[in-house]
Amino acid sequence: MKARLLLGTLSAAGIALSVGQMSATAVPGDGGTSNFLAGPDVIVGAIPDVASYGSGTVGGVAMRAYAFGSDSCNIGTSQLGWFANSANHPVIPQNAYRIKNGRIEQIGMSWMKYGFCALQQTLCGTCTPAGSGCPSLLGIGCSDPYTASLNGTQSSLGPRSKVNPTTGVFPADTGTETATWPAVSSNGGSMARRLQIRQDDLNPTLNTGAVYLAECQYVHPEDASNNNDNNNASYRLFTVNANYGITLTGQTFQQKPAIYHYTTVVPTATITAVDAADGRYIVACNVSNNGNGTYRYEYAVHNLNSDRAGASFSVPLPANVTITNAGFKDIAYHSGEAYDGTDWTFSASGGQAKWQCTQTFAQNPRANALRWSSLYNFWFDASVPAATGNGSIGHFKVAGSTAVSMKVPSNPCRAGDLDCNGIVDGADLGGVLAAWGNCSAPCAADLDGNGVVNGADLGIQLSQWGTGI
Ligand SMILES: [Ca+2]
Ligand SMILES: [Ca+2]
Ligand SMILES: [Ca+2]
Ligand SMILES: [Ca+2]
Numbered sequence: 001m002k003a004r005l006l007l008g009t010l011s012a013a014g015i016a017l018s019v020g021q022m023s024a025t026a027v028p029g030d031g032g033t034s035n036f037l038a039g040p041d042v043i044v045g046a047i048p049d050v051a052s053y054g055s056g057t058v059g060g061v062a063m064r065a066y067a068f069g070s071d072s073c074n075i076g077t078s079q080l081g082w083f084a085n086s087a088n089h090p091v092i093p094q095n096a097y098r099i100k101n102g103r104i105e106q107i108g109m110s111w112m113k114y115g116f117c118a119l120q121q122t123l124c125g126t127c128t129p130a131g132s133g134c135p136s137l138l139g140i141g142c143s144d145p146y147t148a149s150l151n152g153t154q155s156s157l158g159p160r161s162k163v164n165p166t167t168g169v170f171p172a173d174t175g176t177e178t179a180t181w182p183a184v185s186s187n188g189g190s191m192a193r194r195l196q197i198r199q200d201d202l203n204p205t206l207n208t209g210a211v212y213l214a215e216c217q218y219v220h221p222e223d224a225s226n227n228n229d230n231n232n233a234s235y236r237l238f239t240v241n242a243n244y245g246i247t248l249t250g251q252t253f254q255q256k257p258a259i260y261h262y263t264t265v266v267p268t269a270t271i272t273a274v275d276a277a278d279g280r281y282i283v284a285c286n287v288s289n290n291g292n293g294t295y296r297y298e299y300a301v302h303n304l305n306s307d308r309a310g311a312s313f314s315v316p317l318p319a320n321v322t323i324t325n326a327g328f329k330d331i332a333y334h335s336g337e338a339y340d341g342t343d344w345t346f347s348a349s350g351g352q353a354k355w356q357c358t359q360t361f362a363q364n365p366r367a368n369a370l371r372w373s374s375l376y377n378f379w380f381d382a383s384v385p386a387a388t389g390n391g392s393i394g395h396f397k398v399a400g401s402t403a404v405s406m407k408v409p410s411n412p413c414r415a416g417d418l419d420c421n422g423i424v425d426g427a428d429l430g431g432v433l434a435a436w437g438n439c440s441a442p443c444a445a446d447l448d449g450n451g452v453v454n455g456a457d458l459g460i461q462l463s464q465w466g467t468g469i
Contacts, residue, residue: 039226041076067152073124084116168224182336279306310370312394416461
């Protein structure tokens with residue numbers, strides 16, 4: 001279990017400024033999610049460039065492969081290990097997301113780049129070098145660049161399943177270890193291990209108005225053991241041209257994953273960071289009026305670094321709320337990463353709408369859990385507008401769940417609807433008339449709560465007559 005010291009948005013921004021992150025391609029800020037900076041603390045300072053590896057067919061689907069560069073910084077107070085072919089260096093996954101039609105979804109993921117030695121540069125301000133050349137430590141305040149071509153080098157990309165994202169522990173990438181990884185040649189060729197995105201998810205004619213986001217994350221055992229691992233993802237916007245060329249645009253948003261950009265594009269959305277016992281989830285939610293008596297509920301759940309992972313997502317559901325058009329979207333692992341991809345099932349009963357992984361950890365440790373550095377979508381239409389309530393992320397590797405404050409369907413039972421069926425009608429009127437006169441609490445018909453059922457209560461009820469809302 002981790003104890004985390006959370007800083008407010010203002011103080012976190014102040015720290016970012018103090019370490020000089022106002023460079024040309026970097027802006028400070030983490031939405032208040034960063035930790036105290038004692039010990040080594042690696043972040044992604046910038047996502048400077050992109051490499052393209054053409055197209056291929058994976059599982060019968062036209063796919064494109066890319067890699068993003070990543071400049072990391074040690075903004076902590078001690079040096080960070082960067083020993084090649086050991087268990088003490090960063091591992092670096094990349095992701096791509098798209099915000100379109102009110103939804104943010106993950107459209108791509110890569111394997112993890114295994115780090116090796118660190119240059120001692122100054123992207124994030126004053127650097128105290130850990131040595132000359134490319135030593136096996138990243139000095140305090142120093143930065144280390146990995147170009148896109150390095151992050152796209154297939155031989156130094158390993159499976160995500162090899163790391164515990166909570167502790168940052170992974171096996172050393174010795175020759176013996178890397179020989180166990182699924183081979184490039186039989187798992188996608190030039191597409192293998194790299195950031196794969198479906199061609200249709202990028203095609204400009206199919207994605208008018210889409211906003212695209214590149215994300216890089218560093219995982220490191222020393223950063224994690226010092227509880228500095230909630231600021232390890234950064235993102236940057238990109239555009240796509242008709243030839244599937246990618247251009248990075250604007251500044252790198254440091255120390256927060258791409259899901260934080262959702263509210264920029266969808267201003268009515270809310271974002272909530274919640275810490276499970278072993279790691280952090282970020283939940284985005286937006287509710288919009290469909291204009292036909294129903295409301296669209298959109299949820300995106302991002303697992304930043306929980307090894308226990310998510311096995312279900314549930315939303316409380318008051319009686320008499322009608323749910324339609326429920327949906328789910330995950331992201332496919334690839335290149336021989338041995339995770340199942342079966343979509344979660346949906347049910348609406350027993351007071352909750354719930355999506356659930358089809359297998360438990362005991363049944364299949366490789367089942368389709370919501371694992372670290374990935375984002376799944378959940379949505380439905382409901383017959384009522386939103387209220388604030390608690391959703392729940394059920395855990396995969398252990399029992400239990402984590403509550404999330406978010407928008408949920410409101411209770412349709414309003415004043416005068418004595419039988420709470422969503423409509424005020426003669427049945428409810430009968431209830432008020434039957435209770436006419438003195439009425440001691442609890443008395444459902446005493447709508448203004450003054451101890452007597454009379455014309456005032458009747459007036460309230462008549463004002464609510466019909467289906468309301
Ligand atoms: Ca960190
Ligand atoms: Ca799936
Ligand atoms: Ca009623
Ligand atoms: Ca009354």
